[in-house]
Amino acid sequence: MAKKKYVLVGTGGRAEFFYGAIASSYRDTSDLTAFCDINQTRMDYANKLLQEKYGYPAVRTYKTEEFDRMIEEQKPDAVIVTSVDRTHHRYIIRAMELGCDVITEKPMTVDEKKCQEIVDAVKRTGRNVRVTFNYRYAPHHTKARELIASGVIGQVQSVHFEWLLNTQHGADYFRRWHRDKRNSGGLLVHKSTHHFDLVNFWIASQPETVFAFGDLLFYGRENAERRGVTSFYERATGNPIAKEDPFALHLDSNEHLKAMYLDAEHEDGYRRDQSVFGDGISIEDTMGVIVRYRNQAILTYSLTAYAPWEGYRIAFNGNKGRIEMEVVEQSYVNSGGDKADEGAIKGKRIRVMPMFGAPYEANVGEGAGGHGGGDPVLLNDLFGTPVDDPWNRAANHVDGARSILTGIAANRSIRTGQAVQIADLVKFD
Numbered sequence: 001m002a003k004k005k006y007v008l009v010g011t012g013g014r015a016e017f018f019y020g021a022i023a024s025s026y027r028d029t030s031d032l033t034a035f036c037d038i039n040q041t042r043m044d045y046a047n048k049l050l051q052e053k054y055g056y057p058a059v060r061t062y063k064t065e066e067f068d069r070m071i072e073e074q075k076p077d078a079v080i081v082t083s084v085d086r087t088h089h090r091y092i093i094r095a096m097e098l099g100c101d102v103i104t105e106k107p108m109t110v111d112e113k114k115c116q117e118i119v120d121a122v123k124r125t126g127r128n129v130r131v132t133f134n135y136r137y138a139p140h141h142t143k144a145r146e147l148i149a150s151g152v153i154g155q156v157q158s159v160h161f162e163w164l165l166n167t168q169h170g171a172d173y174f175r176r177w178h179r180d181k182r183n184s185g186g187l188l189v190h191k192s193t194h195h196f197d198l199v200n201f202w203i204a205s206q207p208e209t210v211f212a213f214g215d216l217l218f219y220g221r222e223n224a225e226r227r228g229v230t231s232f233y234e235r236a237t238g239n240p241i242a243k244e245d246p247f248a249l250h251l252d253s254n255e256h257l258k259a260m261y262l263d264a265e266h267e268d269g270y271r272r273d274q275s276v277f278g279d280g281i282s283i284e285d286t287m288g289v290i291v292r293y294r295n296q297a298i299l300t301y302s303l304t305a306y307a308p309w310e311g312y313r314i315a316f317n318g319n320k321g322r323i324e325m326e327v328v329e330q331s332y333v334n335s336g337g338d339k340a341d342e343g344a345i346k347g348k349r350i351r352v353m354p355m356f357g358a359p360y361e362a363n364v365g366e367g368a369g370g371h372g373g374g375d376p377v378l379l380n381d382l383f384g385t386p387v388d389d390p391w392n393r394a395a396n397h398v399d400g401a402r403s404i405l406t407g408i409a410a411n412r413s414i415r416t417g418q419a420v421q422i423a424d425l426v427k428f429d
Contacts, residue, residue, distance in 0.1 A: 004029065005077050006078055009067065014105050025380075026379070034070050038063065039270075078101040085110050092109075110182075122397050133198075136197070142391055145202050152321065154321065157319060158297060163191075168331040174219045181282040188410045192407050193404050196407060197403035205295040206294050208423070209421055211410075212289040214410070214414045257272065286304055289301040321357075405422050405426060
């Protein structure tokens with residue numbers, strides 16, 4: 001079988017997840033031939049990792065304005081997109097127009113207009129888009145899907161879903177480019193796309209109506225001032241005021257972050273270590289969402305980005321019983337340590353409560369690797385030899401759209417105070 005050829009655009013914190021897999025476990029099936037980025041220093045560092053960490057030859061580098069030339073010269077089968085969220089649509093669409101399939105990091109894009117452009121481009125070009133929802137592949141998430149599909153609690157009629165990001169992982173979104181809603185769509189798009197996709201996957205339905213509240217109540221300068229904070233700084237690295245701040249990220253104390261971001265600042269001005277209590281934050285840290293699905297199920301969803309622990313609680317209520325799931329995750333800073341720590345599970349429990357039977361603990365298999373064991377399975381699905389999957393966990397552009405549209409609708413609801421119909425945002429037909 002001929003190897004598939006890949007190029008990657010966006011060599012920031014998420015990129016190594018993909019190029020590291022190709023350079024190690026999937027050399028026999030995949031070839032990486034080029035990087036594309038706005039920042040040459042960052043691409044050079046990615047090439048250094050390829051060579052020194054993985055023993056893989058350095059690849060060609062192209063600046064973002066050379067994207068078309070990269071496709072023409074490299075002739076890849078697929079483009080891997082791991083750039084800033086608001087740019088995803090640009091590379092997804094252009095890659096398809098130039099005859100390539102696409103593997104994109106979540107979220108597929110950040111608003112309904114860009115989403116419609118992607119949907120239309122798939123129709124126009126006939127190319128394939130894969131969205132990398134690694135959470136689908138975690139054994140405990142697949143187990144929840146299996147239990148619901150078995151009918152043990154009957155038809156799911158409501159879901160209560162509480163997700164907690166702690167003051168290490170949650171705070172990280174307020175240091176980075178994600179803090180500008182124009183870049184990320186806010187956490188209801190950037191982060192919650194995982195959670196809304198899981199609900200769609202678990203209950204085998206799709207969202208119809210969304211209502212939401214959300215606000216910035218903890219991070220940001222005004223909230224810190226209200227709590228009595230008097231010392232502020234713009235960035236942490238090299239700043240004496242930040243030395244005692246538990247929320248500060250010091251890029252010069254982490255070799256990987258220094259090489260990827262601090263040493264690359266002179267090219268694009270991007271600062272990875274901004275104060276989470278600074279000005280200019282336009283995303284929410286406290287959110288509540290209600291969703292009605294096509295099958296009439298109701299979701300109540302909560303996301304808090306400053307909790308004392310990391311993880312989530314979910315309850316599925318059916319007409320024959322209830323399933324409860326609680327997962328405690330290992331917190332992490334993106335690209336700040338061992339990749340296996342990303343979403344690593346510290347504890348998990350699934351409890352099934354039939355309406356007229358004795359409750360019991362579901363047997364959940366253990367998975368090795370990041371995000372609860374989902375990462376290795378996803379990577380094999382992308383770059384290895386996929387196996388038959390009765391749960392159809394591979395996500396396409398329609399799955400990607402339906403996950404972000406819940407968050408996009410929630411953002412509109414927060415702005416307007418009105419319920420939003422998903423059908424009014426994007427047309428699939």
